Amino acid sequence: MRAAIFRNGEIVVDEMPEPTPGPGQVLVKSLACGICGSDLHARKHAHRMVDLAKFLPGRKPMDLSRDVVFGHEFCCEILDYGPGAQRKFKPGTHVCSLPALITPAGIQAIGYSNENIGAYAERMVLSEPLLLEVPNGLKPEHAALTEPLAVGIHAVEKANIRGDEVPLVIGCGPVGLAVIAALKIKGLHPIVAADYSPARRALAAKMGADIVVDPARSQPYATWAEHAQMSPEQKAARPPLQAMLPALKPALIFECVGIPGLLQQVFEGAPRDARIVVVGVCMETDRSEPFLGIVKELNVQYVLAYTPEEFAYSLRLIAEGKVDAASMVTASVGIDGVAKAFADLANPEAHTKIIVEPWR
Structure with a gap:
């Protein structure tokens, strides 16, 4: 053969x-x-x-x-x-x-x-x-996307979403798009997504991103902050010491690029207490500043693949037209x-x- x-x-x-x-x-x-x-x-x-x-x-x-x-x-x-x-x-x-x-x-x-x-x-x-x-007469070329979608489903599951976060997706290739689709299914909005490619930004919007950012024109973390402002009620409910910090909702950042230097950029741009999910696979030795992670109390979660249940769920989502x-x-x-x-x-x-x- x-x-x-x-x-x-x-x-x-x-x-x-x-x-x-x-x-x-x-x-x-x-x-x-x-x-x-x-x-x-x-x-x-x-x-x-x-x-x-x-x-x-x-x-x-x-x-x-x-x-x-x-x-x-x-x-x-x-x-x-x-x-x-x-x-x-x-x-x-x-x-x-x-x-x-x-x-x-x-x-x-x-x-x-x-x-x-x-x-x-x-x-x-x-x-x-x-x-x-494969159900519902789904075309093979679409059923084959079960695996990459499952990667995004798994990444969002591992993020342990509470429901009050504002997500930021860095990179809108297939992995980032899968993460966006999974966030949309979870009902977590607004979804902010960033990519240098106009074609991928358009596709990110089609897959469920509410705000798309061109990093060459706008700083993704600044754009995220504009859409993560607390309501007056949320501001008033904060403990006294937290009242001295920027009045922002929790950040949930998905790194979906996987190139050297990207994670350091996330460390620099992320707000305090951000949860960072590393989905992109960087195959080269990289560096980041632990001091930034310490001072900002960043939480970093690396993810890989999916569970059998998430894989089956992803196939159903595609077959039912939900993705x-x-x-x-x-x-x-x-x-x-x-x-x-x-x-x-x-x-x-x-x-x-x-x-x-x-x-x-």
Whole structure:
């Protein structure tokens, strides 16, 4: 079968052996797979990912001398079952799954593994207990956005929202857009979002942001403060010592960029007692000033992925039309177009989410 393969630091198209489903596994046809920012990071910083894997017990790092097939945001079609499977779904059923395999050695990742190929291949293997049937005739290219939406849903859940906060989303790429959608579902307003890209700011507004900011023209934290003023009643209810501080509602800041220096910018701009949720994945060594975090009493929460319940919930949200997933898709390519798509995604004005359709 054909696949877009990560080999010697590049994405190449080649033939590879057909996968065979083991006990409790399912052979599927890859219908649609989103190109994730993590895939772009993995191509550029693969050696860094391998080096840091030593701090993650039980996680087997990629062997970069061997082929890897990325692709963990997918919708697939069931083809056949391995031995011992319950055969819950008929062949031809469209399914999504957490990008993981249940094995005798434990849970293993799909997509950043030499053994468990991702959905940039024509066919792959999934674990039957993790399958979710795609409902409502949802298009595969939209069902494939379940995974990135679940990242935003999880980030907002980990923020432990009380209901009185004013959120600020820094970065309106796919992750930031997912966070905005999740905040809207929570009913937390006004949502302030910042991005340098006009196209992404427009999409942020479409996904639920109430105020969009161009950091080249307006300081995001100043704009946030304009919309976070306490009511006269809230001001009057503050304890005497707090009355000396700016009369602002609690800040909930989502860092959705993941580049060096960004977290330090958040530390500098954030108001006192802000809660910061780090969703963007910075693959390089970074620095921030602990003194600012101490003096401002900042609370920093790093997040990763999602729970199985959040993943299933995200699929339902898309299928029920509560999240406009279709607006995030800006292009689709076959296997031969994956390498170029990686380069094209560097331009935020051109693309937000490119879908790989290996069957094309």
